[in-house]
Each structure stands twice: as C-alpha cells, then as structure tokens.
Amino acid sequence: MDKAVEKAYGKVIWVFSFFILLLFVWFSLVSTSTVSLMEKVFFTDISGIPYLIALVISLGISLIPPVNESIVSFGKKLDENKKLFGILYFSLILLILLVSVLWVCLTDFDSWADSADIQKAALGLINGDYTAYLVTGYIGRWQNQIGLALIEAPVIALFGERSPMVFQLINALCIPVIITSLSRFTSSKLHKLLVLLTGLFWLPLILSASHIYGNVPGLMLSLLSFVYLYECFEKEKLSCGILSAFLIAFACLVKQNYIIFLIAYFLICTVRSVKKKKAVYIAIALSAAVMSILFTKAATGITEHITGFKIEGGVSKWSYIAMGMQEGERAPGWFNEYNTDSYDSAGCNTSFQTENARAEIGKSILSFTEHPSYMISFYTKKLASQWNDPTFQTIWYLRGHGSKLPAPIDYMVSIYGSYKVIPYFKFFEVVIYLSAFLFICFERNIDEKTLLLLTTFIGGVLFHILWEAKAQYALFYFILLIPVGVNGIGAFRKYAGGLIADKNAKTEKEKKSADETETAEEKKTSEEKKTSDKTETAEEKKTAGMLRADIIVCFVLFILFLGVLYYLHIPGSLREGTVPYYQYIAENSIQN
DSSP states (O other), rough: OOHHHHHHHHHHHHHHHHHHHHHHHHHHOOEEEEEEETTEEEEEEOHHHHHHHHHHHHHHTSSSSHHHHHHHHHHHHHHHHHHHHHHHHHHHHHHHHHHHHHHHHHHOOOOHHHHHHHHHOOOOOHHOOOGGSSTTTTHHHHHGGGGHHHHHHHHHHHGGGGGHHHHHHHHHHHHHHHHHHHHHTTSEOOOHHHHHHHHHHHHHHHGGGGOOOSHHHHHHHHHHHHHHHHHHHHHHHHHHHHHHHHHHHHHHHOOGHHHHHHHHHHHHHHHHHHTTTTTHHHHHHHHHHHHHHHHHHHHHHHHHHHHHHOOOOOOOHHHHHHHHTTTSSTTTBBBBBHHHHHHHHTTOHHHHHHHHHHHHHHHHHHHHOOOOHHHHHHHHHHHHHHHHTTHHHHHHHTOOOOOOOOHHHHHSSSSHHHHHHHHHHHHHHHHHHHHHHHHHHHHHSSOOOHHHHHHHHHHHHHHHHHOOHHHHHHHHHHHHHHHHHHHHHHHHHHHHHHHHHHHHHHHHHHHHHHOOOOOHHHHHHHHHHHOOOOOOHHHHHHHHEEEEEEEEHHHHHHHHHHHHHTTHHHHHHHHHHOOOHHHHHHHHHHHH
C-alpha cells in the first residue's frame, strides 16, 4: 500500500507534467509573448522552430560515436577527478556571482511601482509616518507585503538612500546560491556543471537582481529548504529537517507566493512518510506550516505594536481570482485594477469586497459555460501570455526604471534593442521546455527530488490559471525546469545510445551468421558473446521493455493531444491575437 501511494502520486505528476509541458512546447514553437512599455501583451510571430531544429541536430551530433565517447569520457573523468570537478564547479559559481554583481553595479536601478511603495512603507516604520498602514494605505491594502516591509526596515535605517543598491546586491548574492541549489537536483557531476552553465548564460534570473521585491531571496530560501529536506531524507538527520522547515516558512514571510512551494513540500513529505512508514517527515511538514503561520502573525503583531494600528482586512484574495477571470487592457486575466477599485467601492471593507468578488466569479463561470469557445480563447491567451515570454518581463521592468543606464544596456531594454536580444532568450525557453519534456518521455523512474520540482512547477501553473497573471510571476517556477531539462537530455541520450548499441550488436551478429568460413576460434568467441548476452538481468530487460512501452504511450498521447488541440480550436485562439513583430515595434514606438 505504501509503495502504491508513491507510485500513484508519481503517475499523477507525470500526467500533469506531460500535458502542461507539451502545451508550453507548442506555445514556444508557434509564437512569442512580448510586453510593451505600457505592459500590454503582444503575441508576436517569432517562432521557436529554428531552435527545435538546432536542438535535434545537436542531440544527433552528440550521439555520433566519437562525440559520444568524448562526452562519456569527460563525464567519467569528472567522476574520478574530484579536484578537476571542484575547480570547474566553483569557477562557474564565481562567474555567476561576478556577472550578477556587475549587472547590479552597472544598472544602479531605481525602485519603482510596488518595490518603491514597500520601501516607502518600511521607511515609515522608522520615521513614524504610518499612513501606508491605514486601511487606505499601501500595506493596509496589500497585507501580504507586511513581512517584506518589516525585513527591509533595518536595512533602510542603516543604509538610507543607498539601500536600493544594498537590496540589489543581496539579490546578486542569492543568485549563485539559487543555481547551486538547482544543481543539487542532478546526480551526475557533468549534469551539475550543465545546470551552472545554464544559470550563467540564461539571463532572466540575473536581470531580476534589479527587481527589489522579495522574489529572489524567497526563491533562494525555498530551494535551500528543498536541498536540506533531501539531506534529511538521505541521511535521516532531523536537524536538516528542522532547518529545512524554518527556511521554507521564512521564504513565505518574505514573499507569500512561496506558499506554493510549501504546499509541494508538504505533499512530498506526506508521500515520504507513507512510503517509509515514519511520521517524522509529516511532522517536519506540519512544523513548516505552523512556523509560516507564526512568522506571519509575529510580523503583523510587531507592525501593529510599532504603528498602533490594527492590521486587518485588506484587499480580498477572492478579488484576485475574480480579476484572473476577467479581460483587461494588458491581457486576459492580467491586472486590470478590479481588486483595487472593488476594494474602494466596498468602502475598504474586506467582507463586502469578498461577497462582490464571489458574485463576479459566478458571472465569469456562467459566461464561460455559455460560451466555451470564448473560455478556450481566454485561457489559451492567459497561459501563453505568462509562460511564453522568454524574458519573463525582466526587460520590461527595466524600461520603467527612470535611471541613467549604460548605453549598451539602455539599447538592450529599448523596443528596438530588445528585438535583437529576444531570440537569445527564446533559445533557452525552447530548449528548457523541450528538454524537460524529454525527461518526462524518456526517464522511466522519476526520483523524489525531481518529483518535488515538478510538483512545485505544476502548482505554479495551476495557481496562476486561477490567480492574477503576469509573466514575471512565472519566472520563479520556470527555473525549476532547468535541472529537469538537463536530466532529460541525459535520459534521451542514454535511451538513444542504447538503441544504437543494440542495432550495432545485431548487425555484427548477422554478419557473423552469414560468414560460412567462421573459424573455431570465432565460433568460441561468438558463443561467449551469446553467453554474455544472456547474463543481462531480467530486471534490466523488463525496465528496457517498459521504457519502450512508455515511449509508445507518449507518442499516442502526443497524437491525441494534437487532435484535442485542433478540435478545441486552441491554435486559432492564439493565432487570432498574433501580430508581426514589426507591428509590435511600430505601436510601441508611438507609445514611447
């Protein structure tokens, strides 16, 4: 029963991963989502097909015997030579750190939008200006930011006007820790280096160091929590489990979106408890949830003590769901000011706003059920607008900075300049989605570590189907696919290499059978070869056969997926909003 629960859970995650990744691969191949200066989403005609072709050619070249032997040989060398691996590993970490710090120093970004409002609220805690904490103030409305404002306050008190740079440097320090943590989700040393290389050259995470919003530190804390959780699993060290629970709870205080990571954490701990018949793992998960609640209550209590205001109410979470089901100027399901307007119209009364939001949700559901084609079009565009922007709004965010940027960076973030660099971002988007999909197709057994990453990724996708949409929110779930994709390429190469080896062996055997002048010595060698072949374990044959069956199942599901895609007119839904890239440039040049 215990193993059945783990197997059933793995199958559920596999099914969700297969169809979500297949949909996102299709999105990435047919179009590209791009955000204008005014944060309006355009679906442009930049195709990912050239990158698909490049990946196929690259994988094919990697399977050519001399190239394959070199790759395998280098992998073995890394496994045997710890010093070489250590030098390469820490050199890449240092490079990621240097690039991140250099980016922050070159941009010297000015905070704006929410990040500026949070810093202003934190400054108010220091100088006694508590207007942000009134029911009509920023924190009074967005109470999910209480923890971050409280954490930022001491830094602002210490560094004053230079605190934005300090926050960005903290982000820059977090980035190599994030990439290093992701590399721990692969077993091969070669794969660990590939994760680090991807982290170095995939720019959205490094660019996000300029965004002072709790996302980067929260991601670092969450991934460190995942790493220590598996230290606890593998070494059965309770201290690692307690530290893991603390880190994930603190991540939720920094940024409440990481509750999605906490839910995935809880699910994996539950499965582990059932599998090992040990209640300690579920106890760790419960302690993480309890600590998260206590941290939030403590932050609220401290803030109430400092300001003298009762912190309660705020913008209803139901209004985010209602807004996520509405049209807007930006894109379907994106911010359209409904949550703020409905809060004000309800007299800043959360209960009234909740009632109104639930009524709006009911209206949206009725509209969707009465017009299924509209629902399909709405959610096709909502999903594509979030998960098919290869920059994840990191370039868009820099456009609103108001700072004096170095000329090359200023050009890169401009409308014309971004056109030149988007293909670079697009390459990584297509390759990561495709390679993660290869993992789902070619890896027979999904280990617990990868299950945790995929559970979190699926949770992020499902959450933002319901919630307010933004491409920048998707960044911190997309990054979880990097180690999955690296492992996926490894799984594909292993499978394809096995097929080639089998074919070569069969060809050699046929040649020998056809040779009537085979000598006694050759016959003896042939018999020895046959005996050796028979020593292959029944388990290995069974695994190989089951994997081949899985590949057939994947192919059948792929065909069915395409049929459903066209039956529901999803391609038409996305195509009707797609514009040539030159039109996007023309419209944004007018806005600028």
